[in-house]
Amino acid sequence: MSKRRVFAVTLQFCICLIVGIIVAPRAVGASAVSLDTCRVWAMQHSRSLAIAKEMTRQSSNLRRAARGAYWPGVDFDGAFFYNQKPTRLIDVESLRNTVAGWGVPQELLSSLLPNDLLELDTHKVGVGAVTVTQPIFMGGKIWAANEMARYAEMLAHSQYRQVGNDVITAVDEAYWLVVSLVHKARLAEDYVALVKSLYSDMNAMIAEGVATQSEGLAVAVALNEAEVLHTKAENGLSMARMLLARLCGLPLDTIFELQDESMSVVTPWELNTYHLQGVYARREEVRSLQSMAGMARAQQRIALSDMLPSVLLVGMYSMGVPNFYNGFQTHLEGMFSVGVMVRVPIFHWGVNYYRYKVAQSAVVIADMEIEMAKESIDLQVEQTRLGYEEAVRVYKLCEHNCRQAEANMHNARIAFNEGVFTYVQLLAAQTAWQQARSELIDARVTMAVTYDNYLRAVGVPLY
Numbered sequence: 015m016s017k018r019r020v021f022a023v024t025l026q027f028c029i030c031l032i033v034g035i036i037v038a039p040r041a042v043g044a045s046a047v048s049l050d051t052c053r054v055w056a057m058q059h060s061r062s063l064a065i066a067k068e069m070t071r072q073s074s075n076l077r078r079a080a081r082g083a084y085w086p087g088v089d090f091d092g093a094f095f096y097n098q099k100p101t102r103l104i105d106v107e108s109l110r111n112t113v114a115g116w117g118v119p120q121e122l123l124s125s126l127l128p129n130d131l132l133e134l135d136t137h138k139v140g141v142g143a144v145t146v147t148q149p150i151f152m153g154g155k156i157w158a159a160n161e162m163a164r165y166a167e168m169l170a171h172s173q174y175r176q177v178g179n180d181v182i183t184a185v186d187e188a189y190w191l192v193v194s195l196v197h198k199a200r201l202a203e204d205y206v207a208l209v210k211s212l213y214s215d216m217n218a219m220i221a222e223g224v225a226t227q228s229e230g231l232a233v234a235v236a237l238n239e240a241e242v243l244h245t246k247a248e249n250g251l252s253m254a255r256m257l258l259a260r261l262c263g264l265p266l267d268t269i270f271e272l273q274d275e276s277m278s279v280v281t282p283w284e285l286n287t288y289h290l291q292g293v294y295a296r297r298e299e300v301r302s303l304q305s306m307a308g309m310a311r312a313q314q315r316i317a318l319s320d321m322l323p324s325v326l327l328v329g330m331y332s333m334g335v336p337n338f339y340n341g342f343q344t345h346l347e348g349m350f351s352v353g354v355m356v357r358v359p360i361f362h363w364g365v366n367y368y369r370y371k372v373a374q375s376a377v378v379i380a381d382m383e384i385e386m387a388k389e390s391i392d393l394q395v396e397q398t399r400l401g402y403e404e405a406v407r408v409y410k411l412c413e414h415n416c417r418q419a420e421a422n423m424h425n426a427r428i429a430f431n432e433g434v435f436t437y438v439q440l441l442a443a444q445t446a447w448q449q450a451r452s453e454l455i456d457a458r459v460t461m462a463v464t465y466d467n468y469l470r471a472v473g474v475p476l477y
Contacts, residue, residue, distance in 0.1 A: 046273040049189050052262055053476070056185040059263025063181055066174040073170035080163035083149070083156045092142035103132040134342055143332040150327055153319030162312035169305035176298040182476050186466055188258040190459045193274045195251040197455040202244035205448045209237045216437060229437055236441055282406045283465050285399060288472045293395060296473025299387050307380035314373035320366040326355040391471070398468040405464045409457040412450070419450035
């Protein structure tokens with residue numbers, strides 16, 4: 015083989031390899047992916063969770079900023095001006111005219127009253143001051159502001175965990191949807207194989223003159239319906255896989271096997287008993303409302319502080335050029351000043367009082383919302399518990415029905431081969447088997463979903 019031929023074959027192989035890598039669906043690992051792994055991927059990819067995380071950082075910085083109000087504040091203020099003209103404290107010409115009227119000689123006036131008499135050099139003026147302000151008593155406003163910042167930080171962290179729960183809920187729903195459709199697609203494939211087998215037998219019977227063409231057409235219609243059902247299941251599975259891949263932050267064409275895709279028998283989980291007070295302490299909704307109630311109380315304290323006196327200790331070092339500390343001097347000089355500032359609100363037409371009443375109503379509303387949330391949680395816990403117990407009972411019944419349907423289909427197949435059953439009875443048995451298997455799949459998925467819902471209702475973290 016010539017070098018040109020070798021190069022052409024190698025180039026074609028590389029092109030096919032690259033196209034295969036680009037076009038072929040991506041696979042994630044060789045082992046099955048668990049639900050916990052999907053949850054981790056989803057939380058790492060979630061933009062809403064990243065936003066909530068950044069909001070927690072924001073609230074932490076706000077709390078640190080509020081804490082700084084306890085300490086003295088140091089500020090510097092300065093200014094510099096260039097003036098076109100100097101400052102003259104008297105009108106020299108008018109004064110000369112007045113004195114000249116007293117009979118003073120003109121030569122003496124020029125020496126007694128020069129042109130720059132009481133003229134200040136203010137072409138360049140600079141002033142500056144360093145001020146230190148220390149709050150002594152602000153009516154509890156600083157403490158309340160720090161409490162509000164602390165509760166705001168707690169609220170941000172609670173909302174972050176709530177967003178995490180929402181992400182977990184979304185990926186769980188997508189996960190179990192894929193599992194359900196995988197089983198439905200396999201079931202539809204098995205059903206197609208059964209109807210194909212019956213269709214082949216029916217054609218053989220028609221050839222032998224035992225069955226009619228109309229009976230063969232009826233089986234062909236049943237086969238077409240089974241293939242349509244299988245196609246719909248495959249399409250739905252593809253869409254569900256894309257949804258799960260998007261939530262996990264993977265390319266949409268990524269294909270990976272899930273651990274729960276096996277048809278193994280599942281043992282129902284045992285429900286633990288939880289005290290409601292512990293449930294309230296773990297539920298993020300209650301934590302968020304409690305943080306909001308704490309913020310409302312802090313806001314009430316801030317409104318009350320507006321009706322109380324405020325006391326500030328102020329220290330200042332001021333400097334300027336020119337300065338007037340010792341006559342008029344053109345060099346920089348300064349001095350210290352220390353004082354106390356007191357502000358006492360006296361009369362504002364009840365504005366501050368009504369603001370306090372508004373804040374007080376907000377506290378009452380927040381407390382009532384907490385009680386309403388607790389009542390809803392009580393109902394939710396009971397509903398999810400009953401829902402899971404019902405799902406377990408349905409799953410056990412579906413297992414029993416599935417075993418009976420399999421036995422019934424086996425007997426119907428034997429009876430059909432022996433000529434005792436008609437094709438209609440065999441199709442009915444196969445359809446009953448397919449429906450029983452489908453209901454078993456739904457019951458299996460429902461049991462897992464309702465168990466997770468119960469864990470969420472009692473506040474058990476799923477990640």
